Amino acid sequence: MGSPTELTAWKALTAHQQEMASVDMKSLFAADPQRAEKYTAQAAGWTLDYAKNRANEKTLSLLTDLAKEAGLESAIKGMFSGAHINNTEDRSVLHIALRASQAQEILLVDGVNVLAEVRATLKQMDAFVAQLHSGEWKGYTGKRITDVISIGIGGSYLGPKVVAEALTPYKKDNIKVHFVANIDGSDITGKLKQVNPETTVFVISSKTFGTLETLSNANAARDWFLSNGGSQDNVSKHFAAVSSNVKKAVDFGMAKENIFPMWDWVGGRYSLWSAIGLPVAIAVGMDNFYALLDGAHQMDEHFRTAPFEENLPVIMGALGVWYINFHNAQTHALIPYDHYLRAMPAHIQQLDMESNGKANLLNGDGVETDTGPIIWGGAGTNGQHAYHQLLHQGTRLVPVDFIAPLASHNPIGEHHTQLFANCLSQSQALMVGKTLEQAEQELRDAGATAEQVAKIAPHKVIKGNRPSNTLLTDKMTPATVGALIALYEHRTFVQGTIWGINSFDQWGVELGKVLGTDIYNRLVSDSDNSALDASTQALINAFKKAQA
Numbered sequence: 001m002g003s004p005t006e007l008t009a010w011k012a013l014t015a016h017q018q019e020m021a022s023v024d025m026k027s028l029f030a031a032d033p034q035r036a037e038k039y040t041a042q043a044a045g046w047t048l049d050y051a052k053n054r055a056n057e058k059t060l061s062l063l064t065d066l067a068k069e070a071g072l073e074s075a076i077k078g079m080f081s082g083a084h085i086n087n088t089e090d091r092s093v094l095h096i097a098l099r100a101s102q103a104q105e106i107l108l109v110d111g112v113n114v115l116a117e118v119r120a121t122l123k124q125m126d127a128f129v130a131q132l133h134s135g136e137w138k139g140y141t142g143k144r145i146t147d148v149i150s151i152g153i154g155g156s157y158l159g160p161k162v163v164a165e166a167l168t169p170y171k172k173d174n175i176k177v178h179f180v181a182n183i184d185g186s187d188i189t190g191k192l193k194q195v196n197p198e199t200t201v202f203v204i205s206s207k208t209f210g211t212l213e214t215l216s217n218a219n220a221a222r223d224w225f226l227s228n229g230g231s232q233d234n235v236s237k238h239f240a241a242v243s244s245n246v247k248k249a250v251d252f253g254m255a256k257e258n259i260f261p262m263w264d265w266v267g268g269r270y271s272l273w274s275a276i277g278l279p280v281a282i283a284v285g286m287d288n289f290y291a292l293l294d295g296a297h298q299m300d301e302h303f304r305t306a307p308f309e310e311n312l313p314v315i316m317g318a319l320g321v322w323y324i325n326f327h328n329a330q331t332h333a334l335i336p337y338d339h340y341l342r343a344m345p346a347h348i349q350q351l352d353m354e355s356n357g358k359a360n361l362l363n364g365d366g367v368e369t370d371t372g373p374i375i376w377g378g379a380g381t382n383g384q385h386a387y388h389q390l391l392h393q394g395t396r397l398v399p400v401d402f403i404a405p406l407a408s409h410n411p412i413g414e415h416h417t418q419l420f421a422n423c424l425s426q427s428q429a430l431m432v433g434k435t436l437e438q439a440e441q442e443l444r445d446a447g448a449t450a451e452q453v454a455k456i457a458p459h460k461v462i463k464g465n466r467p468s469n470t471l472l473t474d475k476m477t478p479a480t481v482g483a484l485i486a487l488y489e490h491r492t493f494v495q496g497t498i499w500g501i502n503s504f505d506q507w508g509v510e511l512g513k514v515l516g517t518d519i520y521n522r523l524v525s526d527s528d529n530s531a532l533d534a535s536t537q538a539l540i541n542a543f544k545k546a547q548a
């Protein structure tokens, strides 16, 4: 596919945007009493209310036309059948295979039944987790394991960390799972202070087993283990790895049976469902990990089979395109009203920004449209006392996804009702806003003078008409958390397909890595830096001076 701007539906949406420019969402609700009902869809334990969008029937029908015209139906088929839709790396994209139903036995990819490999790995994980939890797995002095430190970064960190945190109420109390990612020595130092080498297992997660941060931290962990009573012979009792590069993991000193495989058809940011999710399985138990996979599978089935008009990832993806490309929205906020889900925006940020931060079409031509937005967000209600001001009165349009459970795991006092009320009030305020007349009246009612009213009222005006989606579920469980993350994975794919880009490579991160190695070499040597730009030279000199 070439540029989406050539598509009939894209052109129609450009014209339609003009028609909608003066339409306020409030008037759409007033004109259609059925609007809330019509613009609600359900899947895999989630209800999406997308009525508070600047969209009418024509908008939504043009957006689904756009998805169809952009080839989304065949792209979905391609993904689920194992076609090499990651065209720049000539690979299949099969995170959906990691959570396929047990009833499906075969999914052949390049002549290999990937489901057989997936099931064998789940068995291996199951056995490992069971041994840790039963205490059968012992450290080098015969004690049971109390702590697991997961070392990995990017996709080998964020997904597992976010899901383990989201499932806090399901955590087993006999083993504590910690995560280390950053090359900043403060990260691993802080974690090592909390554990005992006799009772700690390290899980080194790296698809390539070649990532600087992960290898540096893995080496630091091994050095710490060896200098605190452990011996080389005991490394295998305290270190396991998840990697598609078995040789490098063996060279590190891992026992082959402690290496969990990964495959090139799983992208890092889509890999939490593979053995990269081992820390999650250790934290919450294998039964809950299976439930997580099942929830994601339910969303996969919905995405694969539901008509686009009722399809949550398609609706959310297409509405995102509407704002990014036809309303110049530069960012998209995710605001979970659930404490345990507070880090979710960081995972979706990586998932989406690494996937759709692209400027070339699949055919190599430069794009003519904006692509992936800046994804950001944080926990409600905290954000209401920080950045929501800009959402309500700032000059930028920021579409928001509000995410909330109907029931809390910790139903104390009125907390959950207040939390939920705040969630609803934010989407309502974004939409209804406050007119100048309302602001003036409010001030008069509070006893303000005419002069004060004239002075202050304009500052109280909130334009409103700002869009949001609300996603509700009964409770955050392994299954609903799995479905939620799968929903965002597919939403990203929907948008990438509409833009005609490859959502599954990430060549853009390479240059920084190469330059990082070059600069590291300059920091530790007396190299001639005169060919570098003056700013970088000065910064190198500042570092060297501080070390001298």
Ligand SMILES: O=P(O)(O)OC[C@H]1O[C@H](O)[C@H](O)[C@@H](O)[C@@H]1O
Pocket (backbone or CB within 6 Å): 153, 154, 155, 156, 205, 206, 207, 208, 209, 210, 211, 214, 268, 269, 354, 506, 509
């Ligand atoms: O799992 P690894 O091979 O260590 O990779 C870790 C991360 O590093 C890279 O820089 C990529 O941008 C990420 O997509 C990946 O997840």
